[in-house]
Amino acid sequence: MRVLVAMSGGVDSSVAAARLVAEGHEVTGVHLALNRNPELYRSGSRGCCSLEDSNDARRVADTLGIPFYVWDFSDRFHADVVEDFVAEYAAGRTPNPCLRCNEKIKFAAVLERGVALGFDAVATGHYARLGFAGEDAELYRAADAAKDQSYVLGVLTQAQLRRSLFPLYGTVKADVRAEAEALGLRVASKPDSHDICFIADGDTAGFLDRALGERPGEVVDAAGAVLGTHGGHHRFTVGQRKGLRLGVPAADGQPRYVLAISPVDNTVTVGPHEALAVSEITGIRPTWAVAEPRLGSWRGLVQVRAHGTPLPCGIEADAEGVRIALDEPAFGIAPGQAAVLYDGDLVVGAATIAGAR
Missing domain, CATH: 3.40.50.620 (HUPs)
Incomplete structure (x- = not known):
């Protein structure tokens, strides 16, 4: 070959x-x-x-x-x-x-x-296992769970997987x-690579500032009270704790986290960790790693981070997107990330997270 x-x-x-x-x-x-x-x-x-x-x-x-x-x-x-x-x-x-x-x-x-x-x-x-059922390719998790990279391969199609080797x-x-x-x-x-390869100094916020320009805005709580200011909502992600630079401490003394980002009015909403709890995820632009799209209702696992824990869930899928109902709440689900769907260790497909509640 x-x-x-x-x-x-x-x-x-x-x-x-x-x-x-x-x-x-x-x-x-x-x-x-x-x-x-x-x-x-x-x-x-x-x-x-x-x-x-x-x-x-x-x-x-x-x-x-x-x-x-x-x-x-x-x-x-x-x-x-x-x-x-x-x-x-x-x-x-x-x-x-x-x-x-x-x-x-x-x-x-x-x-x-x-x-x-x-x-x-x-x-x-990449660390992932590729098998075949007849002519159909099947992508599975790797043997080394700590290095498994099936998540970042979850967007691949059958046509691509059939011509891939791992x-x-x-x-x-x-x-x-x-x-x-x-x-x-x-x-x-040689050490493993960790940086985003096109950000030479590892300063993601600085890279985005140069690309988008600084745009000062407000940091608010869930009630809309202003707690501080920021240099641009692009510096934040849902679930973030560090770098908030709030001038007003929480009444209970507990840390606050980014709960939501609004690009329309350039506000960043923060609150307690428990407010990050999510029970349902909506995904758009689904892709399917399996030969036949897994449409309709089925049970499986979803992974929302590259090295995240697989979460048991119920899944409703159609040609437009997926709705994922988690068995137990998860925290810090960020729109824009991928929700990769599994049936056991088999990668079924992926969708872009559009919302969570």
């Missing part, structure tokens, strides 16, 4: 490539250049598209004896991921750029080009590092 491996320069994608070579596949490595500004194609970061990362990926490819290329997807990345990120915050929502990158870049743009060049599949270093599905992280060490790969001890 001709396989294109998206090599970030980290240990996971490096070992994924090595395993495919060992299995006898015809492997080519590709590193994605995603920043249009060369100054952001940087050294010393903990993102996933720095100059350091590109060089690391190239060295791994040389060690494995496979062809290696750098593909420039910076314009498409800017339009589909960066501009989407800014627009979502401007609208008072909290997006997940890594999930959007998987959806729009790694398993859409890269796969599209790879298929056009004659490749059979695209492989990554060689690390049954491995724990410590074993991946040991395998890289045994292969003589210099990335064996």
Whole structure:
């Protein structure tokens, strides 16, 4: 099989490539250049598209004896991921750029080009298990629960999953590092990436200030009483506790959290933790990882954060969206995030959270 491996320069994608070579596949490595500004194609970061990362990926490819290329997807990345990120915050929502990158870049743009060049599949270093029932692909959680990344893959379609490979599905992280060490790969001890890759200094609020401009507004309580001011609602997300800078302490002395963000009047509403409790989630723009959309009423699990706890729930789904009734209240559900639906360990699909009550 001709396989294109998206090599970030980290240990996971490096070992994924090595395993495919060992299995006898015809492997080519590709590193994605995603920043249009060369100054952001940087050294010393903990993102996933720095100059350091590109060089690391190239060295791994040389060690494995496979062809290696750098593909420039910076314009498409800017339009589909960066501009989407800014627009979502401007609208008072909290997006997940890594999930959007998987959806729009790694398993859409890269796969599209790879298929056009004659490749059979695209492989990554994600921790998730891919199985098949006949010709239908089935995406499951990884064996290592601490590293499971099925959540950020939940937006993938059948067409994309059928041409995907996740060689690390049954491995724990410590074993991946040991395998890289045994292969003589210099990335064996390289730290995992955590930063949003297009925010070089890790200052998300500052990045959004530069993109949207400062827009002072009020911080209020549920009754509308003004408690303080802010420099822009885009600096906040539902459930946030730190950085509120309130001039008026709560009467009970307890911490306050962001309950709601209103971009129309540029206000941020805060209140006690118990006011964050949510029993129902509404999702829009559903996508289905399974071959047949799971419409109608059914019971399953929903995950609302990349490393969140799966929550038992009842689900009502149609072509327009999903309504999720949680068995037990959850806290800090932010509009704009993804609600990924599971049947046990099987990923069924995903929707964008539009509201919660």
